Amino acid sequence: MSYTVFSADTLRSFTETVFKSMGCSAAHASLAADVLIKADLRGIDSHGVARLSGYVRLWEKKRINATPNIRIVHETASTATIDGDGGLGLVIAPFAMQIAMQKAENCGSGWVSVRNSNHFGIAAYHTLMAVEKDMIGFAMTNASPLVAPTHANERLLGTNPMCYAFPAGKYPPVVVDMATSAAANGKLEIAQRTGKPVPEGWIIDKNGQPSTNPHELKEGGSLVPLGSDSTHGSHKGFGLGATVDILSAVLSGANYGPWVPPFVAFLEPPADPVGLGIGHFLGAMRVDGFRPKEEFKNHLDNWIQRFKSAKTIDPNQPVIIPGEPELEAEQDRKTNGIPLVNAVVEDLNALAAKLELAPLV
Amino acid sequence: MSYTVFSADTLRSFTETVFKSMGCSAAHASLAADVLIKADLRGIDSHGVARLSGYVRLWEKKRINATPNIRIVHETASTATIDGDGGLGLVIAPFAMQIAMQKAENCGSGWVSVRNSNHFGIAAYHTLMAVEKDMIGFAMTNASPLVAPTHANERLLGTNPMCYAFPAGKYPPVVVDMATSAAANGKLEIAQRTGKPVPEGWIIDKNGQPSTNPHELKEGGSLVPLGSDSTHGSHKGFGLGATVDILSAVLSGANYGPWVPPFVAFLEPPADPVGLGIGHFLGAMRVDGFRPKEEFKNHLDNWIQRFKSAKTIDPNQPVIIPGEPELEAEQDRKTNGIPLVNAVVEDLNALAAKLELAPLV
Numbered sequence: 001m002s003y004t005v006f007s008a009d010t011l012r013s014f015t016e017t018v019f020k021s022m023g024c025s026a027a028h029a030s031l032a033a034d035v036l037i038k039a040d041l042r043g044i045d046s047h048g049v050a051r052l053s054g055y056v057r058l059w060e061k062k063r064i065n066a067t068p069n070i071r072i073v074h075e076t077a078s079t080a081t082i083d084g085d086g087g088l089g090l091v092i093a094p095f096a097m098q099i100a101m102q103k104a105e106n107c108g109s110g111w112v113s114v115r116n117s118n119h120f121g122i123a124a125y126h127t128l129m130a131v132e133k134d135m136i137g138f139a140m141t142n143a144s145p146l147v148a149p150t151h152a153n154e155r156l157l158g159t160n161p162m163c164y165a166f167p168a169g170k171y172p173p174v175v176v177d178m179a180t181s182a183a184a185n186g187k188l189e190i191a192q193r194t195g196k197p198v199p200e201g202w203i204i205d206k207n208g209q210p211s212t213n214p215h216e217l218k219e220g221g222s223l224v225p226l227g228s229d230s231t232h233g234s235h236k237g238f239g240l241g242a243t244v245d246i247l248s249a250v251l252s253g254a255n256y257g258p259w260v261p262p263f264v265a266f267l268e269p270p271a272d273p274v275g276l277g278i279g280h281f282l283g284a285m286r287v288d289g290f291r292p293k294e295e296f297k298n299h300l301d302n303w304i305q306r307f308k309s310a311k312t313i314d315p316n317q318p319v320i321i322p323g324e325p326e327l328e329a330e331q332d333r334k335t336n337g338i339p340l341v342n343a344v345v346e347d348l349n350a351l352a353a354k355l356e357l358a359p360l361v
Numbered sequence: 362m363s364y365t366v367f368s369a370d371t372l373r374s375f376t377e378t379v380f381k382s383m384g385c386s387a388a389h390a391s392l393a394a395d396v397l398i399k400a401d402l403r404g405i406d407s408h409g410v411a412r413l414s415g416y417v418r419l420w421e422k423k424r425i426n427a428t429p430n431i432r433i434v435h436e437t438a439s440t441a442t443i444d445g446d447g448g449l450g451l452v453i454a455p456f457a458m459q460i461a462m463q464k465a466e467n468c469g470s471g472w473v474s475v476r477n478s479n480h481f482g483i484a485a486y487h488t489l490m491a492v493e494k495d496m497i498g499f500a501m502t503n504a505s506p507l508v509a510p511t512h513a514n515e516r517l518l519g520t521n522p523m524c525y526a527f528p529a530g531k532y533p534p535v536v537v538d539m540a541t542s543a544a545a546n547g548k549l550e551i552a553q554r555t556g557k558p559v560p561e562g563w564i565i566d567k568n569g570q571p572s573t574n575p576h577e578l579k580e581g582g583s584l585v586p587l588g589s590d591s592t593h594g595s596h597k598g599f600g601l602g603a604t605v606d607i608l609s610a611v612l613s614g615a616n617y618g619p620w621v622p623p624f625v626a627f628l629e630p631p632a633d634p635v636g637l638g639i640g641h642f643l644g645a646m647r648v649d650g651f652r653p654k655e656e657f658k659n660h661l662d663n664w665i666q667r668f669k670s671a672k673t674i675d676p677n678q679p680v681i682i683p684g685e686p687e688l689e690a691e692q693d694r695k696t697n698g699i700p701l702v703n704a705v706v707e708d709l710n711a712l713a714a715k716l717e718l719a720p721l722v
Contacts, residue, residue: 076469078439079650107468108437113651136608149680154672164604166611174607176600182593201593208674226587226594232543232562233587239537239683240601242668243525246535247497250527250660251651257667274663289440290474290612299611302635306618307603311515313569319510322600 001193003339004361011049011338012037014348014360018052021355022059023066024088032090035121040338043329046186047122050344053351055088055119057265064088064118070095077107081252082114086277089120093139093280097126100284104135108289111138113252116276119143119263123163124177124326130165130284131173134293137165138283140244142254144262147181148222149238150230153208155222156257159185160244165323167287169297171304175323180241181223182234188214188223193343201228247281254279362554364700365722372410372699373398375709375721379413382716383420384427385449393451396482401699404690407547408483411705414712416449416480418626425449425479431456438468442613443475447638450481454500454641458487461645465496469650472499474613477637480504480624484524485538485687491526491645492534495654498526499644501605503615505623508542509583510599511591514569516583517618520546521605526684528648530658532665536684541602542584543595549575549584554704562589608642615640 012033019029040048058064068087072080080099084092096112103110120126120141127137143158159179166174179185183202191198191214198214205211206220217223225237249256254275261269261278287293310319340348349359373394380390401409419425429448433441441460445453457473464471481487481502488498504519520540527535540546544563552559552575559575566572567581578584586598610617615636622630622639648654671680701709710720 074650074652076647076650077467079469079646081651106438108440109470109472111470111646111650136612149668149671151673151675151678152671152680153674156668156671164600166607174603176597176604178594178597178600180597182588199592226597227543228589228593231560232589232593233539235681235683236537236539236541236587239525239539242535242683243537246527246661246664250657250664251497251648253652253656253660256660256664274660285440285472286437287612289435289437289472290442291435291614295614296611299614299617299635300607303607303611303617307510307517310510310513310517312512313514313565314512317512319513320596322596322603 002342004342004345005337005339006360007337008037008041008334010360011040015049015052017357018056018351018355021357022056025067028088028091031094032088035090035094035125038125039122041330041333042122042124042326043333044122044186044326046189049340049348051119053347054263054265056351056355058118058263061265063261063265063269068092072099078103078109078111080112082112084114084117084277086116087118089118089141089278089280092117093120093126093282094129096280096282097129097137097139097284100282101130101133101135104284104286104289109283109285111283112281113247114280114282115249115252115254117254117278117280119278120280122177123161124165124175124323126282127163127165127175128173131167134167134287135284136287137163139163139280140248141280142245142248142256142260142278144260145258146185146217146223147225147241148204148208150225150235153204153206153222157238157241157245158260159223160241162240162244166300167297168300168304171301172327173323174300174304174321175326177323180226180237180244182226182228182237183223185223188217244281249275249279251281252279363703365703365706366698366700367721368698369398369402369695371721372401376410376413378718379417379712379716382718383417386428389449389452392455393449396451396455396486399486400483402691402694403483403485403687404694405483405547405687407550410701410709412480414708415624415626417712417716419479419624422626424622424626424630429453433460439464439470439472441471441473443473445475445478445638447477448479450479450502450639450641453478454481454487454643455490457641457643458490458498458500458645461643462491462494462496465645465647465650470644470646472644473642474608475641475643476610476613476615478615478639478641480639481641483538484522485526485536485684487643488524488526488536489534492528495528495648496645497648498524500524500641501609502641503606503609503617503621503639505621506619507546507578507584508586508602509565509569511586511596514565514567514583518599518602518606519621520584521602523601523605527661528658529661529665530655532662533688534684535661535665535682536687538684541587541598541605543587543589543598544584546584549578605642610636610640612642613640
């Protein structure tokens with residue numbers, strides 16, 4: 001596969017221009033671009049500018065509102081429900097996290113369930129906002145159904161990621177950011193592009209039998225929950241995906257389970273919605289709501305150091321602290337630029353032509 | 362294996378008497394007994410009266426304080442840290458959940474990190490306290506190290522369970538209660554008793570190679586995180602176990618990672634503790650802090666109904682809603698009694714003799 005390398009600034013500025021041409025305010029366009037570029041910087045290529053034309057197609061179908069009136073519809077001192085008015089999740093989720101952080105500032109913690117939103121980018125963007133303020137960040141979102149619960153051969157849950165981020169002292173933050181399926185959809189997409197079979201334990205075919213065909217989902221197959229099968233605890237992955245769905249959507253009034261609208265514009269949303277848009281759940285807890293923050297950071301540093309120095313099976317493969325590979329990618333790509341697959345470059349340039357904007361290259 | 366069946370009342374009264382003879386107050390003895398018997402009722406035999414003599418042995422070694430002064434050491438309106446004074450986790454965790462629920466009553470949610478505690482029984486006991494009050498319950502605990510992080514062949518984390526519970530309307534609550542390892546230690550113990558090999562993907566030997574020997578842990582092996590191996594997402598199970606460890610212990614000032622003291626009295630705690638006892642994390646959020654509770658319950662009923670009626674691989678094996686099997690066991694055992702393996706009965710009677718109490722049978 002061939003790549004072209006771009007600076008983060010070039011991609012950010014291009015992305016901002018695209019969002020502005022959709023009618024987003026300058027502030028929203030800048031924030032949404034920042035969320036997407038953060039994904040590319042952190043090496044989560046499936047969630048970065050590669051998705052930009054997808055957002056535009058949803059907007060063309062009037063399934064994304066470029067000028068949403070995002071508002072709190074219900075709240076207590078430490079909780080709130082937000083209606084995103086059908087806007088970009090890339091904008092709504094940071095708004096919700098700001099509310100959570102304000103509440104945490106005032107009373108120790110803040111928890112926000114969000115309805116009427118759309119894809120929110122990488123969860124780590126939102127939790128890292130909390131970490132910047134010495135808070136612990138939580139972020140989850142539901143997503144269109146791709147995962148079959150244990151025993152089912154029907155797609156009822158999204159890959160429903162959960163993310164937890166903790167501020168450390170001398171070390172970078174610990175950031176757990178994971179799909180609750182055995183394999184993230186991004187990994188499947190890579191296999192689809194290269195045409196290579198995937199490992200057993202990632203997907204099942206339409207009859208519920210294990211499959212290694214990366215295109216199985218088009219033929220009625222499903223991703224499986226973390227744990228892969230019931231012998232290895234897939235009911236736990238199902239339970240985690242269910243938890244994300246309930247906190248994000250049953251709690252806020254968004255669509256849940258099989259009613260979650262698809263991210264792709266060529267598939268229509270279900271005709272019988274049970275709520276509004278897709279749902280997220282975001283939270284922030286002040287570290288010093290529990291103990292002095294320097295104490296916490298010193299102990300988290302000690303935790304990280306102990307795990308990094310664990311005895312390992314292969315002496316050349318140390319234990320990876322959650323968040324470490326993404327931070328390494330970010331440091332590298334900030335300096336050396338972001339490589340985009342040429343198919344993505346062509347897609348972005350076609351998008352620019354359609355919107356009558358300057359091309360990327 | 363042969364069993365004797367006892368009523369819950371018989372076991373509860375026996376257990377209460379044992380805790381009282383340790384010096385626990387009547388209220389503490391009654392509460393601790395209730396937590397243990399709830400495990401037996403729900404079919405989690407590994408966490409019920411089978412553990413009673415283990416608690417007594419820790420008390421004999423002065424590693425459990427029968428008359429703890431459980432107190433809040435730090436708090437905000439929605440958060441608190443509790444020091445359990447080395448008491449029974451069976452008593453400390455419900456105390457912490459009460460604090461979380463009071464805070465939720467006052468400001469929407471409450472979050473309590475606990476240090477200086479001990480094994481807290483089944484997590485679902487604590488989350489169901491919140492569900493009774495139309496709150497969403499969260500409970501986690503760290504535990505003595507049995508699990509090797511991805512790439513390691515050293516035990517650094519406990520099976521660190523997480524539990525989420527949600528109140529429904531006409532259906533029973535959804536209760537996700539799961540070890541973050543591929544297999545819970547209880548399942549391994551069953552295989553040890555029967556001498557049967559365990560499935561590949563549950564444990565590794567001391568060199569980090571897959572093993573099916575249920576006794577492998579005695580020879581330096583480890584349990585593995587949910588996901589089993591890196592191809593199937595074991596870094597996610599590791600990330601979840603790490604999250605539980607950090608929220609329960611780094612946040613409260615308890616011991617974490619390999620420093621968590623063992624539950625078994627014949628193993629000494631590490632000589633260089635990094636905190637006090639073991640740690641828990643409990644939370645409660647009022648459903649009506651987000652939306653009217655009847656709306657939430659109606660939608661959760663709809664969620665449950667949709668998942669229960671999913672298309673399944675085997676028409677005779679429906680999707681299991683998290684918490685359903687435990688509730689079925691509870692209903693059955695409340696009526697028909699609790700079967701105890703005779704080895705457990707003998708152990709309890711030996712305990713009674715040692716404490717000069719009336720035997721169980």
